[in-house]
Amino acid sequence: MEKGAVLAKSLTLHQVVFVGLAWMTPMIFFTVYGVAFEASGGLLVPAYLVAFLAIFFTAFTFVNISVIAHYYVRNRQRSLGQTFQYLIFPLIGAGFIGWLLTLLSKQTLVLGLVWLSIGFVYLFLRKKLFTKSSGERSAEEIA
Numbered sequence: 001m002e003k004g005a006v007l008a009k010s011l012t013l014h015q016v017v018f019v020g021l022a023w024m025t026p027m028i029f030f031t032v033y034g035v036a037f038e039a040s041g042g043l044l045v046p047a048y049l050v051a052f053l054a055i056f057f058t059a060f061t062f063v064n065i066s067v068i069a070h071y072y073v074r075n076r077q078r079s080l081g082q083t084f085q086y087l088i089f090p091l092i093g094a095g096f097i098g099w100l101l102t103l104l105s106k107q108t109l110v111l112g113l114v115w116l117s118i119g120f121v122y123l124f125l126r127k128k129l130f131t132k133s134s135g136e137r138s139a140e141e142i143a
Contacts, residue, residue: 061097064090 011019033044040047071077071086101109 057097057100061094064094064097 036047037044067086067090071082077086104112
């Protein structure tokens with residue numbers, strides 16, 4: 001590819017959403033349905049609901065943490081109103097999610113922490129590989 005070449009944006013947001021909803025979603029559903037149905041013991045809808053709520057709560061927590069990090073810490077917006085908007089309210093939101101986590105069973109918390117630990121190890125290894133210069137990596141590390 002020559003230098004300075006760029007890819008042109010050819011799809012609109014409407015087209016991307018349509019492709020996702022009309023084509024990709026049914027394909028994923030049909031390929032995953034049997035496995036998920038069997039794994040959930042026939043309780044597929046509650047299993048999908050639990051998965052959706054887990055994703056939602058994770059996203060909600062990270063939004064709150066991001067607001068604190070960006071506005072309160074990095075941009076130092078610390079007037080009285082900004083302290084409530086960028087520190088107190090996000091802390092209340094993240095605290096609410098933390099309280100909900102305390103309601104989970106011990107087995108669920110242990111499995112969640114194991115999964116989180118695996119994710120951090122994976123992140124650490126990926127970050128370590130990407131921070132090395134290309135001359136320092138062996139062929140096995142690149143593949």
